[in-house]
Amino acid sequence: MESFSELVELSGLLNDFRQPWFVAGGWAIDLFIGDVTRVHKDIEIAIFRKDQSSLREYLVGWEFTKVVNGKMEPWNEDEWLELPIHEIHAHAKNTLFSELEILLDESSQSEWRFRRNLDIARPLSMIRLRSDIGVPFLAPEIVLLYKAKNPRSKDEDDFYRVCRLLNEERQVWLKQAITLCHPGHHWLAEIHAS
Structure with a gap:
């Protein structure tokens, strides 16, 4: 099984990048849980669309x-x-990370916005968490919202691992967001938010 060592290295690589960034996808789920639960084929990070030039200059x-x-x-x-x-790949030679997948997230002054439905929003203060090892990651309810579109078996596993760990507020938000984007989605019955 993998460890979080690659993410610690990634955090070191981006240590001096002065704009918000966060691990996304399955790695974000594992950072929230605090344990590596499955093999990951890549590392995805997210930044705000407005910061794309800054990241390019940084790398x-x-x-x-x-x-x-x-x-x-x-x-x-x-x-x-x-x-x-919304997807960029950065390639480098002679580095630990020969390739990074970078996702561009939408935002306003105070809110993150879901690119598939810009009416779905979350306060910026709620979307970026920090793991016990100091690595920033995308809030799990947002990761699950992205995974809800066409869930593969690993996405189903991620959902069932993390949903029960979300607090009431995060579950309510996720249920409302999935209801807006995917009415009738089978995950809705599993989210125990009121």
Whole structure:
């Protein structure tokens, strides 16, 4: 089984990056739980869309691609990425992280916004948690909302591992968000929020 050592290294790599960033996806679920529960094929981090140029400047010498309609294309240096583009890959040679998957999250001055439905929001103060080992990660209810669209077996496992650990407020928010995006989703019956 893996350990969190790669995430500690990642945190060191991004230590001087002055904009908010957070581990996303399955690793965020494991950071919330405090244990590595499964094998992860990659590390995803999220940043706010408004900070994309800052990250590019920070990762000097890295090569960048963007995902457009499921295909990788070069991300030109002065190009500003708008929705629906939300996924970037950063490639470096001679580093522990030969590739990073970077997700662009939407935000306003005070709120995170769900890119698939911008009416779904969360206060910025609620979306970024910090693990016991000091690694920032995306709040698990937001990770689960992303995973709810087309859940694979690993997403189902992540949901059942973490949902019962969410406090009432996080469960209520998740239930409302999934109801808006995916009415009738089978996870709704499992969320015990009122």
